[in-house]
Structures are given as structure tokens and as C-alpha cells.
Amino acid sequence: MKVLIIAQHSEGVLDATTLNVVRAALAISEDISLLVAGCECREVAEDARYLEGVTNVILADHPCYESLSAENLSSLVAEMVPPYSHILAPANTFGKNVMPRLGALLDVQPLTDVLHIEGTDVFLRPIYAGNLIARIQSNDNVKAMTVRTSAFPPVTRRTEACTLEVVDKAFDLQLSRRTKIEIGRSDRPDLGTARVVVSGGRAVGSSENFKLLYSLADKLNGSVGASRAAVDAGFVPYDLQIGQSGRVVAPELYIAVGISGAIQHIAGMKDSKVVVAINKDADAPIFDIADYGLVADLFDVLPELEAQLC
Numbered sequence: 001m002k003v004l005i006i007a008q009h010s011e012g013v014l015d016a017t018t019l020n021v022v023r024a025a026l027a028i029s030e031d032i033s034l035l036v037a038g039c040e041c042r043e044v045a046e047d048a049r050y051l052e053g054v055t056n057v058i059l060a061d062h063p064c065y066e067s068l069s070a071e072n073l074s075s076l077v078a079e080m081v082p083p084y085s086h087i088l089a090p091a092n093t094f095g096k097n098v099m100p101r102l103g104a105l106l107d108v109q110p111l112t113d114v115l116h117i118e119g120t121d122v123f124l125r126p127i128y129a130g131n132l133i134a135r136i137q138s139n140d141n142v143k144a145m146t147v148r149t150s151a152f153p154p155v156t157r158r159t160e161a162c163t164l165e166v167v168d169k170a171f172d173l174q175l176s177r178r179t180k181i182e183i184g185r186s187d188r189p190d191l192g193t194a195r196v197v198v199s200g201g202r203a204v205g206s207s208e209n210f211k212l213l214y215s216l217a218d219k220l221n222g223s224v225g226a227s228r229a230a231v232d233a234g235f236v237p238y239d240l241q242i243g244q245s246g247r248v249v250a251p252e253l254y255i256a257v258g259i260s261g262a263i264q265h266i267a268g269m270k271d272s273k274v275v276v277a278i279n280k281d282a283d284a285p286i287f288d289i290a291d292y293g294l295v296a297d298l299f300d301v302l303p304e305l306e307a308q309l310c
Ligand SMILES: Cc1cc2nc3c(=O)[nH]c(=O)nc-3n(C[C@H](O)[C@H](O)[C@H](O)COP(=O)(O)OP(=O)(O)OC[C@H]3O[C@@H](n4cnc5c(N)ncnc54)[C@H](O)[C@@H]3O)c2cc1C
Pocket: 200, 201, 202, 203, 226, 227, 228, 229, 230, 241, 242, 243, 244, 245, 246, 247, 257, 258, 259, 260, 261, 262, 263, 264, 265, 268, 278, 279, 280, 281, 284, 296, 297, 298, 299
């Protein structure tokens, strides 16, 4: 078995999710290559050589990979198979963009959002918005997979570097073009890796009121998330959305504030270690999965809670 991981990176930095994907790959094989495609991205490749478990880094440095265009990238990866038996990427917008295209090019069924690897061809993945976990066996020669990064702990870095291979292949399909990039910047921990997430729903009512959540999150050294209703209402940007069509998080503490607990929201946070729900409706479904529930008005509770924290 040979695994190829497609690395995500931006602004010269390897995305933290890559470390989780390597952990997933280690459950398949000890022969792990990591592809760093991009433009002027040698530094990223050099850094990746120190990741535990990675046996070879492949650098594809060409202007056509500057935006990590899914069309160009999937064409490159399709060319590189064989010898790889498994191609892995994170189950985020990056992986979800590349992997279906790769599946089509290789004529294989992509395996999405894999959360457990039972064997080289048997995997667990959620279906029906996470209400059921399916055990699936793949008979394809090449498994094109996205993995749920919160289900696999990150690998560490080591002192010795693995080999670096350079490939000189350019796929400039020009099917799409990136016209603008907006990167959300925050001093708070990344939502995907934060130990504490304070998440707000429709009931928070406005961007202004979301400051209550930011303030609480800062006291807890946490990050802020939101339900889709809060995002759709424009209270916070989409990159904070948690759930089936947003981010999947598994922090140690998840505080759901004014969130009803629709299954699509639960799908994105139910692996949190401890869930606290604040909702003024005692029958809200969020209380079914909460470890601690507070039936109260969020506008009374949040200032009080913050005042109790030094
Ligand atoms: C295909 C699909 C994908 C979806 N993907 C997602 C997703 O990724 N993430 C997601 O979140 N949703 C998603 N949804 C939407 C989801 O079904 C719900 O509509 C959404 O989660 C509801 O958000 P909410 O809990 O903030 O709002 P509501 O359901 O309106 O709940 C608001 C809650 O706040 C409580 N409340 C009101 N006032 C107060 C107060 N003052 N203090 C305390 N509590 C109060 C109410 O009792 C209520 O329980 C998706 C839906 C579909 C169909």
C-alpha cells in the first residue's frame, strides 16, 4: 500500500489539517508521500519533510498551481497514480473541491468524510447528516478519500527530514480563475483546533450582540462558531458556520448559545467532549445532547457568566 496526501497550504504555511491527514494515512500504510503543489512553495515542502510518518515529499512548483485550482491539481494527481493505492486530502472545502474531480478522472468512487479506518479497504463515514455511521468497503483499485480531520490527532514533527522529490509537470487547464482571495484573520485560536468553542445561533440577534460571545470566548481562550441561521442572517461570516454544510469541530468544551440543535448543526459538533447549552426553551433538541443545560435567556446569562470568570 502506498499513500499520497495532497497538502493544503497558503501564504507559505502548511495547513494544520495536513498533520491530521498524515495520522489517518498511518492507519493505512507506512509508505506515505506528501504532495506540495503550488507556486514558489519550496519552503512549505521543506517544512513538510519533518512531519512524523511522511516518507517522501513531492514538490510540484509551477505558476499554474498558485491558487491550488482543483482542476489543475486533480489532473496532476491523476497523472501520478499509480503507484499510489490511496489518495488522501482533508474533508474541508479544499479536499471537497479536489477529490470529486480526481474520482471522475480515475473513474473511482470517492470516499468522503472518513472518520475511522478499519483496514486498507474498510472505512467508517457518516451518512444522513451524521445520524448513522456507515461501514463501507471500497473495491476500487485506488481509494480517493477525504478524511475528517477532527477524528484523527495531529502527528508531531521530528528532527530528521525525509526525501524531497521534484516533479516537473504543469497542468494549466484554465477552466477557472481565482479573481480574489479574502483570508479571515483573527488572534483567536483556529476554530478547527480550538479547545473551547462558544457558538451562537439565530437568537443572538445581531453582529453587535455577537460581541458577547467573542468576549466570553476570549476569557476562555477559545474561538467563536455559529449556526447557519446566524450566518445566513449576516451576524458572522460563513467561515464560522458549524454543521453539515460548515465546519466540523470537536473541542473539549462547546457552548451552544441560543441554538436549537437542528440535526444539521449537531452533525458539526457532536464529537465535542463536553457540550453546554444555553436556551430559553426547555424543549429545545440541543438539550438532548448537552452534558450541561441552562434554561435561561442568553442576554441574562452571558454577562453573568463572564463576570464569574476572572
Ligand atoms: C441541507 C441543509 C444543511 C444545513 N446545514 C447547516 C449547518 O451546517 N449548520 C447549521 O447550524 N444549520 C444548518 N442547517 C440549518 C438547520 O436546519 C437549522 O435551520 C439551523 O441550525 C437553525 O439555527 P439556530 O439553531 O441558530 O436557529 P433556530 O432553530 O431558530 O433556534 C434558535 C434557538 O434560540 C432559542 N432562543 C431564542 N431566544 C433566546 C434567548 N434570548 N436566549 C436563549 N435562547 C433563545 C430558541 O428557543 C431556539 O431554540 C442546514 C439545513 C439544511 C436543510
